[in-house]
Structures are given as structure tokens and as C-alpha cells.
Amino acid sequence: MSPSLATPFAHIVDDDEAIRDALSWLFRTRKVESRAWPSAEDFLAAWRPDWRGCIVLDIRMREMSGLECFDALLERGNTLPVIFLTGHGDVPMAVGALKKGAFDFLEKPFDDNALVDVVIRALESNARRQANQETQANVAGLLAQLTPREQEVMQLVLVGKFNKVIADELNISMRTVEVHRSRVFEKMGVRSAVELAQLLAPGRD
Amino acid sequence: MSPSLATPFAHIVDDDEAIRDALSWLFRTRKVESRAWPSAEDFLAAWRPDWRGCIVLDIRMREMSGLECFDALLERGNTLPVIFLTGHGDVPMAVGALKKGAFDFLEKPFDDNALVDVVIRALESNARRQANQETQANVAGLLAQLTPREQEVMQLVLVGKFNKVIADELNISMRTVEVHRSRVFEKMGVRSAVELAQLLAPGRD
DNA sequence: TCTTCAATTGTGGTTATCCGCAGTGTGGAA
DNA sequence: TTCCACACTGCGGATAACCACAATTGAAGA
Numbered sequence: 181m182s183p184s185l186a187t188p189f190a191h192i193v194d195d196d197e198a199i200r201d202a203l204s205w206l207f208r209t210r211k212v213e214s215r216a217w218p219s220a221e222d223f224l225a226a227w228r229p230d231w232r233g234c235i236v237l238d239i240r241m242r243e244m245s246g247l248e249c250f251d252a253l254l255e256r257g258n259t260l261p262v263i264f265l266t267g268h269g270d271v272p273m274a275v276g277a278l279k280k281g282a283f284d285f286l287e288k289p290f291d292d293n294a295l296v297d298v299v300i301r302a303l304e305s306n307a308r309r310q311a312n313q314e315t316q317a318n319v320a321g322l323l324a325q326l327t328p329r330e331q332e333v334m335q336l337v338l339v340g341k342f343n344k345v346i347a348d349e350l351n352i353s354m355r356t357v358e359v360h361r362s363r364v365f366e367k368m369g370v371r372s373a374v375e376l377a378q379l380l381a382p383g384r385d
Numbered sequence: 386m387s388p389s390l391a392t393p394f395a396h397i398v399d400d401d402e403a404i405r406d407a408l409s410w411l412f413r414t415r416k417v418e419s420r421a422w423p424s425a426e427d428f429l430a431a432w433r434p435d436w437r438g439c440i441v442l443d444i445r446m447r448e449m450s451g452l453e454c455f456d457a458l459l460e461r462g463n464t465l466p467v468i469f470l471t472g473h474g475d476v477p478m479a480v481g482a483l484k485k486g487a488f489d490f491l492e493k494p495f496d497d498n499a500l501v502d503v504v505i506r507a508l509e510s511n512a513r514r515q516a517n518q519e520t521q522a523n524v525a526g527l528l529a530q531l532t533p534r535e536q537e538v539m540q541l542v543l544v545g546k547f548n549k550v551i552a553d554e555l556n557i558s559m560r561t562v563e564v565h566r567s568r569v570f571e572k573m574g575v576r577s578a579v580e581l582a583q584l585l586a587p588g589r590d
Numbered sequence: 591t592c593t594t595c596a597a598t599t600g601t602g603g604t605t606a607t608c609c610g611c612a613g614t615g616t617g618g619a620a
Numbered sequence: 621t622t623c624c625a626c627a628c629t630g631c632g633g634a635t636a637a638c639c640a641c642a643a644t645t646g647a648a649g650a
């Protein structure tokens with residue numbers, strides 16, 4: 181079903197080669213797949229919305245800063261957890277980043293174990309989110325197969341209205357409503373209005 | 386229905402009387418109801434789970450610190466947004482607080498306008514949460530009125546099973562299922578299984 | 591133009607749901 | 621012991637939902 185969901189990577193974005201190498205080595209020894217990028221620009225250029233994993237983002241970089249990169253990612257709808265690394269961070273910076281949705285904010289020098297732990301939690305978090313989104317996407321895909329009229333009927337069915345009432349509101353015959361209703365169930369893969377409601381209701385995130 | 390939901394207060398917790406007075410004055414001029422507490426202990430002793438509003442919590446205090454107070458509140462299931470104030474905070478402290486669910490973390494000296502804005506947002510956030518919880522509580526109350534057997538039948542109805550199947554699974558007659566089902570609808574104030582599903586499904590928070 | 595699909599409707603029949611009326615049995619509270 | 625809530629059941633009828641078979645219309649495409 182999913183065509184090419186990239187493997188989960190811990191994306192290291194840092195313009196200091198020594199740090200990139202150190203982190204790459206650290207992750208490798210901990211069995212965490214990682215990939216390193218020499219600048220925010222390089223990373224952003226390569227970034228795809230279907231990527232999975234997380235981002236380890238240095239704040240102070242020569243060109244685009246980590247915070248700017250973060251903003252750019254937010255605009256693009258990034259869902260990868262972002263872990264900030266910084267040597268000269270202050271409280272407002274950290275607070276701002278976290279309130280905008282950063283996963284964590286670590287100061288250098290950081291403990292290797294602590295970082296790996298955070299990264300692993302970030303990867304798990306992303307995996308859970310991905311799982312949710314996939315089922316969501318499946319449902320969305322099914323919904324997209326419905327004709328406009330079918331969706332219209334479905335909405336009324338979901339409110340618990342009788343076919344008779346629906347027919348009345350749409351100025352069509354009851355038989356037509358039955359047909360639409362039946363097609364909705366068929367296309368959505370459910371056998372009753374209740375199942376349909378259950379399928380659509382959980383959708384929240 | 387709700388017996389005595391306290392008015393929304395911005396609870397100021399600070400052992401420095403000068404700051405308490407300053408904040409009280411600030412909030413009063415901005416039409417924000419507030420109440421001041423001279424220590425974490427005093428606040429915790431008075432704290433009730435049904436309080437509404439938010440908490441402005443100083444970190445450095447003589448006896449119990451703001452962070453300890455925060456932990457104590459978490460254990461008690463506090464839902465009031467907590468805004469930390471500190472003169473000597475560091476990044477890990479701020480990060481830790483926010484990750485544990487603090488609403489914001491401000492350093493002294495802070496901008497009056499900024500603080501008031503944050504407090505207002507916190508109050509709004511709590512009001513929204515409160516609204517959700519109330520509807521949740523109402524639903525829970527309705528559910529509590531169901532007899533065990535009725536709840537049992539309801540579960541099966543919510544999965545979309547036919548009365549016939551339910552009767553079979555519970556080894557009772559279809560008529561009995563119908564009676565239970567009917568009572569469930571009546572007690573829950575709905576007129577169909579779909580409405581019931583809608584009523585129960587949104588429950589997420 | 592011919593094909594396909596969405597939307598529409600009808601007939602007739604089966605199955606499910608919804609209810610009122612009526613009644614049995616049981617365990618706990620008054 | 622009496623009263624009551626709860627669970628249970630049957631009968632019969634009204635209403636709604638589900639479905640197979642059959643068909644028409646109009647618009648978008650091949």
C-alpha cells in the first residue's frame with residue numbers, strides 16, 4: 181500500500197564535521213540508523229514529507245540557524261520530532277522551541293546516553309504517529325472514493341437520520357438514499373452505520 | 386449540575402510579598418481575577434481538584450520549591466496550567482518543566498504585558514479543557530446509570546452487532562436484548578445506535 | 591457516436607428494529 | 621413479608637433497513 185516510506189533515520193544536521201562524525205558514530209554503536217547533513221539548507225533541500233525518524237538539529241550554524249530551519253520545517257508540515265542541540269542556548273530560546281513543538285532541547289556538552297535515549301524516544305514517538313496517520317490516510321482514501329452525493333448522504337446517516345428523512349431533505353426518493361447508503365457502506369468496508377461511525381469518529385490528531 | 390466550580394483565579398504562589406503585591410496589582414489592573422499564596426505549602430493545602438484558572442509559580446522559594454510544588458500537583462492530578470517564574474533558571478530546568486506539562490516558563494525580569502498575555506492564554510486554555518471535561522463527566526454520569534447488563538448489551542451494540550447476534554452471545558432472547566437496548570437509548574438520551582456511537586466516540590483528551 | 595459512470599426511481603420481498611401489552615423469577619431493602 | 625429494581629421472555633404489529641431485479645437520464649470521455 182505505502183509506496184516508499186523511507187526508513188526511519190535520525191537526521192543529524194550540524195555544520196561541524198567533527199560533531200557529525202561523533203554523532204554518527206554514537207548512533208551507529210547504538211544501532212540507531214542515522215544520516216548526517218552539513219547544513220540546514222542541504223537538509224531542507226533533501227527533506228521529503230514522507231520521511232520517518234527524527235531530527236537532531238544544531239542551533240548555531242553558519243548560514244541558516246537551527247531555529248530558522250525548524251520554522252521552515254513547520255511551514256512545510258514536518259512531523260518528524262526535532263531535538264535541538266546547542267552550546268549557547270538560553271531559557272527563552274528553549275522555551276520558544278518547545279512551545280513550538282520541538283521534541284527536546286539539549287545543551288552541550290550533553291551526555292551520550294541521554295541523547296541516545298531522547299533520540300530513541302523520538303523515533304518511537306514518530307513511529308506511533310506514523311501508524312495513526314496511516315490508518316487515517318486509509319480512511320481518507322476510502323472517503324475520497326465516495327461520490328459527492330454519497331458523501332452527502334453519509335453525513336446525514338452519521339447524524340442518525342432515517343432514510344426517509346434524508347430522502348426528504350435531499351428531495352430524492354427513499355430508494356435512491358438506500359442505494360447511496362448501501363454504496364457508502366460497501367466502499368467504506370463496513371456493514372452498518374454504527375461501524376461507519378466508529379471508523380470515522382476516532383479521527384483526531 | 387456543577388455544585389461549586391470555583392471562579393477562575395490566577396493563583397500567585399510566591400514567598401516574596403513584594404512580588405505577590407506587584408502581581409496582584411498587575412492582574413487587578415488587567416481585569417484578571419487573582420489570588421496570592423505566600424508559600425507552596427499554603428497553596429497545596431488549599432488546592433482543590435475542581436479549581437479553575439491557572440497558577441503563576443515562583444521557582445525559588447524558602448521551603449518547598451516551585452518545581453517540587455509542581456510535582457506534587459501533578460501527582461494530585463492538577464489540570465490548572467502552570468506558569469513558572471524564575472530569576473535563576475537554566476535551560477534544563479525550563480526544558481524539564483515544559484516537558485512535564487508546564488504551560489510556560491518565564492525569566493525575571495519579565496515584561497508585564499508578556500506575563501498577562503500568557504496568563505490570559507492559560508486561563509482560556511483551562512476554560513476550554515474544563516468545557517470538554519464537563520461534557521465528558523455528563524456522559525460518564527449517564528453511563529453510570531446503566532445497569533451492568535445494559536452496559537454489556539451496549540458494548541455489543543456499539544460494535545454494530547445485530548440484536549439477534551447479541552442475544553445469541555449472551556444466551557438470552559432477542560426480546561430481552563431489545564428491552565436493554567431500548568433502555569440504553571433512553572437513559573443515554575439518544576434515539577439510535579449511531580447517535581450513541583457519536584456520543585461516546587469523541588471522548589479523547 | 592458509443593461507452594461509462596453518477597444519479598435517479600420503481601416493485602416486491604426479506605430481515606431488523608422498535609414498542610406496547612403481559613407476565614415470570616430473584617435478590618435486596620423496608 | 622412486602623415492595624421494588626433488575627433480568628428475562630413471548631406475541632403481534634408498525635416501521636425502517638436491506639436487496640435483487642430492472643430501468644431512465646445526463647454528463648464526461650474515448
